[in-house]
Amino acid sequence: xxxxxxxxxxxxxxxxxxxxxxxxxxxxxxxxxxxxxxxxxxxxxxxxxxxxxxxxxxxxxxxxxxxxxxxxxxxxxxxxxxxxxxxxxxxxxxxxxxxxxxxxxxxxxxxxxxxxxxxxxxxxxxxxxxxxxxxxxxxxxxxxxxxxxxxxxxxxxxxxxxxxxxxxxxxxxxxxxxxxxxxxxxxxxxxxxxxxxxxxxxxxxxxxxxxxxxxxxxxxxxxxxxxxxxxxxxxxxxxxxxxxx
Amino acid sequence: xxxxxxxxxxxxxxxxxxxxxxxxxxxxxxxxxxxxxxxxxxxxxxxxxxxxxxxxxxxxxxxxxxxxxxxxxxxxxxxxxxxxxxxxxxxxxxxxxxxxxxxxxxxxxxxxxxxxxxxxxxxxxxxxxxxxxxxxxxxxxxxxxxxxxxxxxxxxxxxxxxxxxxxxxxxxxxxxxxxxxxxxxxxxxxxxxxxxxxxxxxxxxxxxxxxxxxxxxxxxxxxxxxxxxxxxxx
Numbered sequence: 001x002x003x004x005x006x007x008x009x010x011x012x013x014x015x016x017x018x019x020x021x022x023x024x025x026x027x028x029x030x031x032x033x034x035x036x037x038x039x040x041x042x043x044x045x046x047x048x049x050x051x052x053x054x055x056x057x058x059x060x061x062x063x064x065x066x067x068x069x070x071x072x073x074x075x076x077x078x079x080x081x082x083x084x085x086x087x088x089x090x091x092x093x094x095x096x097x098x099x100x101x102x103x104x105x106x107x108x109x110x111x112x113x114x115x116x117x118x119x120x121x122x123x124x125x126x127x128x129x130x131x132x133x134x135x136x137x138x139x140x141x142x143x144x145x146x147x148x149x150x151x152x153x154x155x156x157x158x159x160x161x162x163x164x165x166x167x168x169x170x171x172x173x174x175x176x177x178x179x180x181x182x183x184x185x186x187x188x189x190x191x192x193x194x195x196x197x198x199x200x201x202x203x204x205x206x207x208x209x210x211x212x213x214x215x216x217x218x219x220x221x222x223x224x225x226x227x228x229x230x231x232x233x234x235x236x237x238x239x240x241x242x243x244x245x
Numbered sequence: 246x247x248x249x250x251x252x253x254x255x256x257x258x259x260x261x262x263x264x265x266x267x268x269x270x271x272x273x274x275x276x277x278x279x280x281x282x283x284x285x286x287x288x289x290x291x292x293x294x295x296x297x298x299x300x301x302x303x304x305x306x307x308x309x310x311x312x313x314x315x316x317x318x319x320x321x322x323x324x325x326x327x328x329x330x331x332x333x334x335x336x337x338x339x340x341x342x343x344x345x346x347x348x349x350x351x352x353x354x355x356x357x358x359x360x361x362x363x364x365x366x367x368x369x370x371x372x373x374x375x376x377x378x379x380x381x382x383x384x385x386x387x388x389x390x391x392x393x394x395x396x397x398x399x400x401x402x403x404x405x406x407x408x409x410x411x412x413x414x415x416x417x418x419x420x421x422x423x424x425x426x427x428x429x430x431x432x433x434x435x436x437x438x439x440x441x442x443x444x445x446x447x448x449x450x451x452x453x454x455x456x457x458x459x460x461x462x463x464x465x466x467x468x469x470x471x472x473x474x475x476x477x478x479x
Contacts, residue, residue, distance in 0.1 A: 004346060004349075005346060005347050008342075008343055008346030008347060009343075009347075011343075012332070012335070012339070012343045015335060015339060016332060016334050016335060019334045019335070019369070020334065079330065079332075079333070080326050080328050080329075080330035081330045081331065081332060083298060083326070083330065084324070084326060084330035084385070085347065086298070087296055087297070087298060087319060087322070087324050088319050088320075088344070088347045088348055089316070089319045089320055089347065089348065089349070090347045094347075242297070242298060242314065243297070243298055243299065243300040243314070244298065244299075244300055245259055245299075245300045245301060
């Protein structure tokens with residue numbers, strides 16, 4: 001891995017994104033619209049908005065980045081550019097970290113925008129500082145990027161890649177404790193919930209909603225989300241084989 | 246002078262079918278070798294084996310003194326795939342700049358001239374014609390001044406003028422000491438090669454200069470020679 005090639009890759013991916021202003025706009029504006037919608041759905045019960053608004057700030061970057069990276073990486077595979085790149089001195093880490101940097105930058109922008117709107121315009125009441133919220137949301141975005149890069153190896157078409165969202169993300173969403181408290185779930189589901197990284201992303205955001213302190217529980221959440229992202233990146237690099245049949 | 250490529254007893258099977266059958270040959274620098282044969286005869290698999298991206302290779306493939314595909318060869322070998330491997334949503338010069346960073350090359354402007362795309366530099370690749378896209382793909386492989394250039398059907402979809410220009414470029418590259426292996430199923434390009442490898446069902450049916458090939462088969466052109474050899478083998 002070399003810094004020059006990694007940065008060139010991040011720059012290239014960002015240039016491609018810039019060429020697609022509609023996708024950029026959707027990534028940045030849709031979270032704002034959904035948050036606003038939610039705020040007025042619970043117009044009479046602001047405490048419900050406070051309860052789910054925080055976790056949503058973690059979920060938006062995760063879901064968007066998962067979708068966009070898995071399709072972008074799939075394109076790289078199907079267009080032949082991946083195979084071409086793997087005949088050059090480019091390292092697998094250059095490609096993966098380059099993607100993570102580029103989409104991480106977009107996630108930072110998305111999270112900053114969504115947090116600003118939620119906290120100041122929509123009156124979302126979180127106990128923790130906005131900086132902590134942005135840090136956790138960024139880690140969640142990286143988890144989405146890493147899982148998207150890894151899982152794209154198992155899709156043969158964009159149709160399949162898009163179906164990975166309901167297949168891999170919705171179960172995590174159902175079991176993460178946002179819709180039903182985890183202690184009320186059947187034991188097997190709770191074990192599953194313990195094993196899913198998204199559980200820790202949402203748990204972290206729930207902690208930030210309730211308290212401004214950096215507790216051991218919050219640090220555990222951050223470490224699990226970061227560790228799961230790294231693991232997915234390592235698994236992703238194994239799927240980038242220089243040789244194929 | 247050292248051989249650019251040395252292949253001994255190269256076989257490749259895919260899904261139980263033999264795609265390449267016990268091929269042995271050498272390629273020398275300063276020569277354009279044409280790899281000709283019908284679609285599906287194993288040309289692309291052979292090229293991929295030389296570049297080191299083909300799985301399931303038996304036998305030995307040595308390129309520029311190293312095992313094919315080794316890390317030290319990645320700047321010294323250029324590979325142009327049959328379908329252009331470039332980013333359609335980037336401009337010509339953005340594609341070249343990216344590949345130049347990856348290859349550690351500063352030859353973007355030079356290469357743009359070589360493939361006659363200087364006037365298209367800021368155009369998005371998706372708005373280019375098929376032939377222009379193929380030349381962007383070729384340009385990315387020229388950036389590192391490779392000593393071995395492996396080209397899979399590089400002139401498909403090009404008009405006669407561009408085809409002539411490209412062959413002049415290929416000739417200049419080998420005059421500067423490179424080794425070129427060019428696959429094609431268009432037999433009329435064969436006359437421009439120094440040496441021809443005719444392939445059928447994963448085997449070579451001929452290995453000769455174009456002149457020698459016509460002489461031994463008594464055919465008028467390479468297509469006729471190929472048919473004569475194929476019928477003799479059947």
